[in-house]
Amino acid sequence: MGYNNLAMKALVVSIVLGVVAAGVELPGNKKVARQVPAIYVFGDSTMDVGNNNYLPGNEVPRADHPYYGVDLPGSGKPTGRFSNGYNVADFVARNLGFEKSPLAYLVLKARNYLIPSSITRGVSYASAGSGILDSTNAGGNIPLWQQVRLFESTKAEMEATVGPQAVSHLVSKSFFLFGIGSNDFFAFTRELAKQNRSATQSDVAALYGSLVSNYSASITELYTLGARKFGIINVGPVGCVPRVRVLNATGGCVDALNQLAAGFDVALSSKLAELAAKLPGMAYSVADSFGYASGTDPKAAGFVSADSACCGGGRLGADADCQLGATLCADRDRFLFWDRVHPSQRSAMLSAQAFYDGPAHFTSPITFKQLAQHNI
Secondary structure (H helix, E strand, O other): OOOOHHHHHHHHHHHHOOOOEEEEEOOOOOEEOOOOOOOEEEEEEOOOOHHHHHHOOOOOOOOOOOOOOOOOOOOOOOOOOOOOOOOHHHHHHHHHHOOOOOOHHHHHHHHOOOHHHHHHHHHOOOOOOOOOOOOOOOOOOOHHHHHHHHHHHHHHHHHHOOOOOHHHHHHHHHHEEEEEHHHHHHHHHHHHHHOOOOOHHHHHHHHHHHHHHHHHOOOOHHOOOOOOOOEEEEEOOOOOOHHHHHOOOOOOOHHHHHHHHHHHHHHHHHHHHHHHHOOOOEEEEEEHHHHHHHHOOOOOOOOEEEEEEEEEEEEHHHHHOOOOEEEEEOOOOHHEEEEOOOOHHHHHHHHHHHHHHHHHHEEEOOHHHHHHHOOO
C-alpha cells in the first residue's frame, strides 16, 4: 500500500493518546491544539471540499472553476468548495485544532492516500447536491446513506492496516460532523411547483417522517461502527438564500420554506435526544444554524449585504451562477452570501465559531467544544 502497517499502528496509538499534539494558529496568534484525533465529515455543498470534482456526469454540481476559491488561503484557486475560500467544515476543523477540513474521500482515493489521512486527520464524504434522502438530486451526488457506507469501507481498510482495537479507539474519540438537509427542502418545493399545488399537512408529515428516519438510520449505523461524538448543523433558513429570494417579488424571504425547515429542525432535535437516551455513550451537539442566522444582526457583524450574492448576476446577484465573467463584489468579507446559495468565507467562519464555543443558545445540549472534549 506504500506505507508501513506497524508504523501506522504506532502513529494512530500516539495520536489517540495525545502524544502527537499538532495544532493550528487561529487569528490573534491563538494556538489551538487538536481536540480530537480525526474528523469525519458528512453533508452537502456547505461541507464538500472536492468530492464532486471526481463524479462523472454533466449534471453534477461542481465548484471547480473561477471565481470559487478566489480567497482560499495559500492558493486562491478553486478546489471544489462552494465558497470564495474556506467553508463551514474547514472552520469547524480549525476550531478543533486542524489546518482545515480533511480532504475529500475521492481525492484521497485518487492519490492513494485514504488510509494515512483517515487515521491522522479524517476524511470528508460530503457531496454537493446531496440530501438526507437518496432521491434528492439522484444521480448527481453521493447521498447521505452512501456517504455512511463509504465510511464503513474506509474503516474496514483502516482495520486491515492498524488492527480493529486501534481503529475502534480512534473512531470513538473522533468528531463526526454533519451538515445536510437543505437540498431535500429545495427538491420538495420544486416537486410541488411542478404539480402546481401547495403542501398539505400530510405531505409535510410524510416528508419529516422520511427525513428523520433516514437521518436517524445514518447516525445509528455510524454508532454501530464505533462513532460516539456527533456534531450536527441543522437546516438554516433556506427561504432566505438569494436563489429563493429572487423568486419573491419583494426580494424578501419565503416564510413557508423557512417554516418547513424550522419544523424539521425541531423533529430532528427530538429524535437525537431519543437516540442518545438509548445508545450508551452517544454524545451530540446540535448547532442551530436556523437560530443563528435568524438571531444574528448582519450589520452588527460587519456585513453590508445580507440578501445578495457576491458572485453572480442580475437581481440580488441571483439570476446567474458564479463563474468566470460573472459580477464579483469587491469586498467579499462584507457579503453574507458568496453565491446565490452558499455563505461567504467570513460568514462560514463566524457561524463555526458560534457553534464551537459561542452563546449557549446556538448549540444544544452542549457546544462543539464540549463535545470534542467529552470523555467517552
